[in-house]
Amino acid sequence: MAPGVAVVSVAVAMAIGVYAVAVIDGIAGRLVAGAGRRGVGVVLDPPRTVVLLLMQRRHRTERADAQGWALAPALLGGLAATGLAVVPVDRGTAVADPGTGFVVFATAIAFVMIAVFLHGWSPNSLFPLIGAYRYGAQALSLQIPFLLAMLATALPAESLAVMDIVEAQGDVWNVVRQPLGLPIYLMVGVGVGFWGPLNLPDGADLVGGTSAEDAGTDRLAWEVARAAMLFAIAAMGAAVFLGGWWGPLLPGPVWMALKTLCLLVVMVASRHLLARVRIEPFVVACWAVFIPLALVNIFVSGALLL
Amino acid sequence: MNRSLVVDVLFWCFAAGSVVTGFLVFRTDSMVRAAFWLLASFVGVGAILVLLAAEFLGVVLILMMAGEMLIMAVVMVMFMMNPAGLNPMFMVHQHRFAVAAGVVSFAGLSVVALTVDFPDQPVDPSVDATAELGFELLGDSMLVFQTAGVALLATMVGAIALASRNGRFGTADEGSHEPPLEIEELESP
Numbered sequence: 017m018a019p020g021v022a023v024v025s026v027a028v029a030m031a032i033g034v035y036a037v038a039v040i041d042g043i044a045g046r047l048v049a050g051a052g053r054r055g056v057g058v059v060l061d062p063p064r065t066v067v068l069l070l071m072q073r074r075h076r077t078e079r080a081d082a083q084g085w086a087l088a089p090a091l092l093g094g095l096a097a098t099g100l101a102v103v104p105v106d107r108g109t110a111v112a113d114p115g116t117g118f119v120v121f122a123t124a125i126a127f128v129m130i131a132v133f134l135h136g137w138s139p140n141s142l143f144p145l146i147g148a149y150r151y152g153a154q155a156l157s158l159q160i161p162f163l164l165a166m167l168a169t170a171l172p173a174e175s176l177a178v179m180d181i182v183e184a185q186g187d188v189w190n191v192v193r194q195p196l197g198l199p200i201y202l203m204v205g206v207g208v209g210f211w212g213p214l215n216l217p218d219g220a221d222l223v224g225g226t227s228a229e230d231a232g233t234d235r236l237a238w239e240v241a242r243a244a245m246l247f248a249i250a251a252m253g254a255a256v257f258l259g260g261w262w263g264p265l266l267p268g269p270v271w272m273a274l275k276t277l278c279l280l281v282v283m284v285a286s287r288h289l290l291a292r293v294r295i296e297p298f299v300v301a302c303w304a305v306f307i308p309l310a311l312v313n314i315f316v317s318g319a320l321l322l
Numbered sequence: 323m324n325r326s327l328v329v330d331v332l333f334w335c336f337a338a339g340s341v342v343t344g345f346l347v348f349r350t351d352s353m354v355r356a357a358f359w360l361l362a363s364f365v366g367v368g369a370i371l372v373l374l375a376a377e378f379l380g381v382v383l384i385l386m387m388a389g390e391m392l393i394m395a396v397v398m399v400m401f402m403m404n405p406a407g408l409n410p411m412f413m414v415h416q417h418r419f420a421v422a423a424g425v426v427s428f429a430g431l432s433v434v435a436l437t438v439d440f441p442d443q444p445v446d447p448s449v450d451a452t453a454e455l456g457f458e459l460l461g462d463s464m465l466v467f468q469t470a471g472v473a474l475l476a477t478m479v480g481a482i483a484l485a486s487r488n489g490r491f492g493t494a495d496e497g498s499h500e501p502p503l504e505i506e507e508l509e510s511p
Contacts, residue, residue, distance in 0.1 A: 119381045126388040
C-alpha cells in the first residue's frame, strides 16, 4: 500500500472510531442514566464539544514540562494509529501486515503507559502526578494478562502475523476456542484506554487525575487520542477473537465493522454500567487472578493443539 | 523512491537520534526526563534492528523498554526522595572517573568498529527470520537460554528478598500487616 493511502486510511478509520466512541457514550449515558442529550442531539453533541474545547483557553501551570505535555496526547494518538495499522480489514487487506504484527500491537499497548505517565508528570501538579503513578501500577499489572491472553490466539495460527491469526479462525472463532481470552482482553482494553470502571489515572476521585490541568485543545487532543486507542483495541479484539472478516452473506469488511462496533459498545457502555474499581484490589486481582487465568488459557489452548 | 536509499536515510536518522538522545540522558536535569531520553535512544536501536531484518528482536526490544524505563523512573524517584522527579539535579557524578571510563570505552568500541571484518550477509527474503529465531531459541540453544533465564529470575527474587526485608509494616519474614483500623486504647500515664 502506498504510504499516502496508508496514512489517509488510518486517519479516516481513527476519525470514524473516535466519533463512534463519542456517540456510543452519549447513547449509553442516555439509556442507562437518562443523562445527556436526546434524539439528534446525541449525534451532534461530539462536534459541539469539539468546538467548545477549541474555543476554550488552555491552562498553564508553573514550571511545567511544556514539550512533554504537548507530546503525551500526540504519542497516545500515534500509538492508536500504529495499533490500527496492523489490524486487517479483509483477507489480504491491511494497512500493514508485518510478520510480527501481534508484537507491534503489543508494543503500542505497552507505550500507552509512557504516554499517560508523561501526561501526568509534565504539568508539574499534584493530582496529575498521582494519576501518573497510579497508571504506572495499573498498566504494569494489566499488561502481562493482556500479552498472555492475546498470545494464546497466535497458537492456533502458528504465526504472529495478525492476518494469519484471523485466517486460522475459519472453522471456529477464538472466542469459542479460548473462552477465557476475550473477557480478559476486554477488561485489559478498558484498562489500557483508562475508561469507565478502570479510569483510575483520570478518575473523578483525583479531580481529573492526569488531565486535571488540561483545558481547551489539550483536553480535546487527550480525549480524542484516548477514544482512538479504545477503537484500536476493539478492532484488534474483533480480529483476533471474533474471527475478523469471517461470516456468512455479508462481505468481509462489513463483518469486521460490525464486530468492532459490538466490542466497542461493550467497552464504552461499561462506563455507565459498572462502578469504578479501586486501584489496590484491582492490582491484586491482576496478579493473583488474571495472570493465572491467562496462563491456564494458554496451557489449555496449547494442549488442545497437540 | 529507491528502496535502499530510504533504508539508508532511515538508518542514519535512527542512528543519529539514538546517539543524540543517549547524550541528552546525561545532560538533562531530571531523572524522569533521563529515563525517557534513554527510552528514545533504545527505540532508535530497536528500529535499526528492524531495518537489519531482525524484526522480532527489534520490536520486542522496544516493547520491553517501555515497561523497564517506567519501572526505572519510578524506582529512581523513590530512592532519591524526590517525589515528583521534577527537582533539578545533576545526572553526572564522579567526573574524573566518568571521563576516563568514557574515553576508554569509546576507544575500545572504535577499535572494534575499525578493525573487525563485519559480515555482509543479506537476508534471503524467503526466510522467515522470526520462525528461525524461535527454532534457535527452543532448539539447539534452549539449554543456554533456559539456564540464563532461570539464573536471572533467581537473581531478581534474591535481590528483592534481600532488599525488602524491612517494609513499612514490619519485617517481611514475619509477614507484614497493615495497621488495624481500630484505634488502640492508649494507657493513660
